[in-house]
Amino acid sequence: MIRKATWADAPAIASVHVESWKTTYSGIVPDAYLETLSVREKQPLWEKVLSESDHSLFVAEENGRVVGFVSGGRNRATEGPIAKYDGELYAIYLRKEVQRKGLGRQLVQALVGDLAQKGVRSMVVWVLADNPSRGFYERLGGENIAQEEVEIGGKPLLEWCYGWKDIQMMKP
Structure with a gap:
């Protein structure tokens, strides 16, 4: 089941966030950094996000348990070619055991529908x-439009930016 997140979901969202980082980015992001991640640290972040009306946040539930989430809103870029896109998918995470079952696509569809109602078109x-799940965005029709170097845990890493000029044309 996919539904809008509520304030009560903050601990579960934080748990999925931390667990997903540890399983997805192991071997990519330094282990020392991953070991510092905690639900206690992330929960206030998600409580803050849930209090922001311009933020879209949906959860995936399986057997009454939150197993994934997606968050998005207005594009945070203010300059350059990326700034011409209206919206941004900020985060999508699923517990490892529920990946590759279609929940990610369902979460993105919920986000896209919500953003479209808010006037977001791209x-x-x-x-x-190095994210092993990067192909997910390619299968949804995303085009690699930019890249930049970021630093996580003292390690330089490359980030790719995928874009959709028309979110209504995303591959289901």
């Missing part, structure tokens, strides 16, 4: 180039 997402 969208970007930033993804670590």
